[in-house]
Amino acid sequence: HSNTITVTLFGQESEVIDVSKLASDFSGHGGGDVQMVKEFKDLLIDDNLDIKEAKDEEYPMTVSEKKKEMKRDYNKKYSLTTYIMFFFSFAFVGWLYEVAIHLVRDGVFVNRGTMYGPWLPIYGFGIVFILFLLRPFRNNYVKFFIATVLLCGVLEYAASWYLETFKGMKWWDYSGYFLNINGRVCFEGLLVFGLGGCAVTYLVAPILDQLYAKIAPKIRIIICVVLVMFFGVDFAYSSVHPNAGKGITDYE
Numbered sequence: 001h002s003n004t005i006t007v008t009l010f011g012q013e014s015e016v017i018d019v020s021k022l023a024s025d026f027s028g029h030g031g032g033d034v035q036m037v038k039e040f041k042d043l044l045i046d047d048n049l050d051i052k053e054a055k056d057e058e059y060p061m062t063v064s065e066k067k068k069e070m071k072r073d074y075n076k077k078y079s080l081t082t083y084i085m086f087f088f089s090f091a092f093v094g095w096l097y098e099v100a101i102h103l104v105r106d107g108v109f110v111n112r113g114t115m116y117g118p119w120l121p122i123y124g125f126g127i128v129f130i131l132f133l134l135r136p137f138r139n140n141y142v143k144f145f146i147a148t149v150l151l152c153g154v155l156e157y158a159a160s161w162y163l164e165t166f167k168g169m170k171w172w173d174y175s176g177y178f179l180n181i182n183g184r185v186c187f188e189g190l191l192v193f194g195l196g197g198c199a200v201t202y203l204v205a206p207i208l209d210q211l212y213a214k215i216a217p218k219i220r221i222i223i224c225v226v227l228v229m230f231f232g233v234d235f236a237y238s239s240v241h242p243n244a245g246k247g248i249t250d251y252e
Contacts, residue, residue: 073206075138078131084224085212086131086205088231089125094123102247110247114163114171115238117230122159124154130197131205138201147198149190156193160184167242169249 002016078086098112098120098164128150161184164170174180178188212220243252 064215074202075135076206076209077135078205078209081217081220081224082209082212083128083132084228085220087128088119088227089124089208090200091119091121091124097123106247108247111243112166112171112248115234116243117166117234119231122155126155126193127197127200127205128146129155131201134201141198144201145194145198148201149194152193152197153185153190156189157181157184169242169244171249216243 017157024219095118100112102108102110102112115121129151134144134147134151137147160170170183173183174186174189175183177188199219215223
């Protein structure tokens with residue numbers, strides 16, 4: 001009969017199943033639905049169950065495999081375009097952060113930084129240096145945090161010294177802060193930078209990298225070139241006419 005299937009167990013025919021009756025019992029009404037009968041027959045045919053290759057090799061993922069996947073993510077080497085986009089992303093975030101501080105504290109908008117565009121290069125360079133130079137320490141959280149604090153301290157102190165020496169102005173002053181060094185760096189700021197650098201390295205950067213990867217390679221290159229061009233023009237102009245004034249370099 002076309003609606004019966006012989007079940008073979010260990011090479012021996014053991015039972016004949018009436019698929020239409022089975023479908024009828026399962027559906028709860030007599031007669032058996034034609035489509036359901038067909039689906040039952042398909043399920044019981046050995047050839048249909050003989051899967052040669054898994055359709056999704058990544059699922060299910062064990063806990064150990066997931067940990068390896070996460071570890072591989074934050075340990076990866078980033079491309080040049082990704083580093084450029086990291087630079088501008090975090091330079092913009094740094095600008096927003098400092099603008100927000102003055103907006104909340106003083107109630108006024110202040111375009112922070114030595115440049116005129118919506119970016120603070122020290123934040124962008126800081127993140128790029130952390131991701132590129134401190135990669136050997138990523139598997140040791142304590143060493144990575146300490147290295148991040150030291151790197152940010154050196155970068156911030158050097159930038160402050162350079163601006164004050166060659167531009168004759170201060171764009172930040174930590175005098176009076178706990179454990180400050182010549183007003184250029186302080187314990188509170190370095191602690192924030194250390195924690196922020198760790199958060200970016202282990203969480204934010206891998207996520208951003210995945211988002212950037214969704215952009216077509218040619219479009220990414222165009223975006224990077226355009227951003228670098230605008231930044232170059234701003235840098236050239238602000239080198240001669242730096243952004244200064246109340247809330248920027250005037251601390252009185």
